[in-house]
Amino acid sequence: MADQFDVIFLGAGPGGYIGSIRAAQLGLKVACVEKDKTLGGTCVNVGCIPSKALLYSSELYEQTTHKFKKHGIEVEGVKLNLAAMLKRKDAVVRQNTTGVEFLYKKNKIEWVKGSAAFIGPKEVEVVDAEGNKRTLTAKHIVIATGSAPIELPFLKFDEKQVVSNVGALTFPEVPKKLVVIGGGVIGLELGSVWRRLGSEVTVVEFLPHLLGNMDDDLRKEAKKIFEKQGLKIKLGTKVVSGKADKKGVTLAVEKDGKQETLDADAVLVSIGRKPYTEGLNLDKAGVKLDEKGRVLIDDHFRTSVEGVYAIGDCVRGAMLAHKAEEEGVACAEIIAGQAGHVRYDTIPGIVYTWPEVGSVGITEQEAKEQGIEIKTAKLPFMSNPRARCNDDLEGFCKIIADKKNDRLLGVHIIGPWASELIAEAVSVMEFGGSAEDIGRTVHGHPTLSEIVKETALAVDKRALNS
Ligand code: FAD
Ligand code: NAI
Numbered sequence: 001m002a003d004q005f006d007v008i009f010l011g012a013g014p015g016g017y018i019g020s021i022r023a024a025q026l027g028l029k030v031a032c033v034e035k036d037k038t039l040g041g042t043c044v045n046v047g048c049i050p051s052k053a054l055l056y057s058s059e060l061y062e063q064t065t066h067k068f069k070k071h072g073i074e075v076e077g078v079k080l081n082l083a084a085m086l087k088r089k090d091a092v093v094r095q096n097t098t099g100v101e102f103l104y105k106k107n108k109i110e111w112v113k114g115s116a117a118f119i120g121p122k123e124v125e126v127v128d129a130e131g132n133k134r135t136l137t138a139k140h141i142v143i144a145t146g147s148a149p150i151e152l153p154f155l156k157f158d159e160k161q162v163v164s165n166v167g168a169l170t171f172p173e174v175p176k177k178l179v180v181i182g183g184g185v186i187g188l189e190l191g192s193v194w195r196r197l198g199s200e201v202t203v204v205e206f207l208p209h210l211l212g213n214m215d216d217d218l219r220k221e222a223k224k225i226f227e228k229q230g231l232k233i234k235l236g237t238k239v240v241s242g243k244a245d246k247k248g249v250t251l252a253v254e255k256d257g258k259q260e261t262l263d264a265d266a267v268l269v270s271i272g273r274k275p276y277t278e279g280l281n282l283d284k285a286g287v288k289l290d291e292k293g294r295v296l297i298d299d300h301f302r303t304s305v306e307g308v309y310a311i312g313d314c315v316r317g318a319m320l321a322h323k324a325e326e327e328g329v330a331c332a333e334i335i336a337g338q339a340g341h342v343r344y345d346t347i348p349g350i351v352y353t354w355p356e357v358g359s360v361g362i363t364e365q366e367a368k369e370q371g372i373e374i375k376t377a378k379l380p381f382m383s384n385p386r387a388r389c390n391d392d393l394e395g396f397c398k399i400i401a402d403k404k405n406d407r408l409l410g411v412h413i414i415g416p417w418a419s420e421l422i423a424e425a426v427s428v429m430e431f432g433g434s435a436e437d438i439g440r441t442v443h444g445h446p447t448l449s450e451i452v453k454e455t456a457l458a459v460d461k462r463a464l465n466s
Helices: 012-027 041-048 046-071 080-107 184-197 216-229 322-335 362-367 385-390 418-431 433-439 450-459
Strands: 005-012 030-034 110-113 115-120 123-127 133-143 147-149 177-179 198-206 232-234 238-245 249-256 258-264 266-269 274-275 309-311 347-351 356-361 374-380 396-403 408-416
Touching: 005 012, 005 322, 012 030, 012 041, 012 080, 030 133, 030 198, 041 046, 041 080, 046 080, 046 184, 080 110, 080 356, 115 133, 115 347, 133 322, 177 184, 177 258, 184 198, 184 216, 184 266, 184 347, 216 232, 216 356, 216 362, 216 396, 216 408, 238 408, 249 266, 249 433, 309 322, 347 418, 356 418, 362 396, 362 408, 374 450, 396 433, 396 450, 408 418, 408 433, 408 450, 418 433, 418 450, 433 450
Parallel strands: 005 030, 005 133, 030 110, 133 309, 177 198, 177 266, 198 232
Antiparallel strands: 115 123, 123 133, 147 274, 238 249, 249 258, 347 356, 356 408, 374 396, 396 408
16 A cells, blocks of 8 residues: 655755655645655755865865965964864764754654655655665655766766766865866866865866856956966866876867867866756656756646656756755645745855855846846955955956846855855845845945945945945
C-alpha cells in the first residue's frame, strides 16, 4: 500500500525545503524526498553556504596580510591553517543542514530518505541507500531536483585535479596554479578564494566580458578590480583541449586563432549548470521538458501533467537560491488554494567577491535594446564618507530610472557590502518607487547606504556630496 500525502516535494534544496515548510504551515500533510545524506540541497551542502564561509575566511586572511598595515595594525608571522579553515566551513554547513532537519521536525514534514522516481502521474517510488523501496502517492507532487555542473567533454571531473564547485570547496592544499574555466559567478567567487589563499589564478572566459549579462559598466569595473587584486583574466578565449595526468593539467586555449598552452595543478570548470532530472522517470509520468532540458512549466509552476509542479533550478529562470525559495512558497500557496506569485523582475543577483556585486532590474544595454528612454547616474564609493573611513574605496553605485516618470528600473552596485545595499533598491522597486523616493528617504550618516541615496539624487542632477 502506498503512503498517502497531500503534497510530496522531490528534493530538499532551497526550493523543496522552503516549499515543504510553507505547505506544512498551510495545514497540508507533507513528505519531502531527498537522496543525499543531509538536507539543504546544492545551496547548503556544496553551494551558497560553504562558498560564502570560505569567501569570508579568505577575505579575513587577505585583510590580515595585506590591509591591516594601513590601519596601523602590524601582525607578524601570519600563517594559513587551511585544514582549520575547511573544518570551520564544514561546521557552518552542518549548522545549516541540521537547522533544516530541525525545521522539518518542527513543521511535521516527513523526510523520506532515498531517490525518487515516478511510477505514475500521482505516484513515486523511493529507493534508499540500502535498496529498500517505498511507494508514496499524493494529489500534488512538486519536482525540485535542482541542477548539476556542466562538464567539458574532454575534461571529465575527478574532483581532485579537474573540479566542479564540489572539489573547489575541498582542495586539501592550496593549488600553486589554478585555472578557472568560465568567468561567471562561481569562477570569480571561488577563484578569489584560492587567489587570496596563495594560488596563481587564471580565469579563461570565452565571451569578451566577465559576469554574463550584468551591466556593462559593472562588468568592466569588476575586471579592472579583480586584475588589480592579481587574478589573470583571459577574455574572448576558448579552451580547445585538456589533459590531466600525474604532473597536473595541461590546457590548450585559443584567442583570435592563436593557440597557447596553460599548465595548472588544478582546473575549476565553472561554465554553468544544467537542470538535474536524471532518474526521475519523467516520461513515465508524462512530464515534458523544454528545449533546454528544463521541466516545462506554466506561470503557476504546473507541468504538462495535472497535479505535478516544478520549481527552482530545474525550471526556467535564474539559478539562484532565493528564486527557488520564492517559487517554493508560491507553489505551496497555489497548491493550498491561495494566489501564490513570484515577481521575477526584482530578483537581485549578487557576487560575493570583495568588493561585492549587487544588481537588480534592467541594465543600460537592456534599456537600449528594449527602446526604454532612461536617466542614469553613477557615483564612486570614493565619494562616500563611510567608505573612506573603512578604506573601502573601490567601485560605484549606478542607478537607472525611467526618463518619463523617474520609476526605478535598475540598480547596479560594485562595492563594499553591495550584497546588503541592494536590498533597499529591491524594496523600492517592489513598491514601484522612483529614484526621487530614495533621494528623499533619510539614510543614517555616515553609512555606505548613503551612496544609494546620493546616486538617486544624482539621477535628478542634485547630488549634495559629490
Ligand atoms: P538544489 O539545491 O540543487 O536541490 C535539489 C535537491 O534535490 C538536491 O539535494 C538533490 O540531491 C535532490 N534530488 C535530485 N534528484 C532527486 C531524486 N530523484 N530523488 C530525491 N532527491 C533528489 N545561489 C544564490 O542565490 N546565492 C549564492 O550565494 C549561491 N552560491 C552558489 C555557489 C555555488 C558554488 C553553487 C554551485 C551554487 C550557488 N547558488 C547560489 C545557486 C543555488 O545553490 C541554487 O540556485 C539552489 O540550490 C537551487 O535550489 P533547488 O532547490 O532548485 O535545487
Ligand atoms: P555562470 O553562468 O555564472 O558563468 C559561466 C561562465 O562560463 C559564463 O561567463 C560563460 O560565458 C562561460 N563559459 C561557458 N562555456 C565556456 C567555455 N567552454 N570556455 C570558457 N568559458 C565558458 O555559471 P557558473 O559560474 O558555473 O554558476 C552556475 C550557476 O550557479 C549560476 O547560474 C549562478 O546563478 C549560480 N551561482 C550563484 C552564485 C551567487 O548568487 N552568488 C554563486 C555561484 C553560483
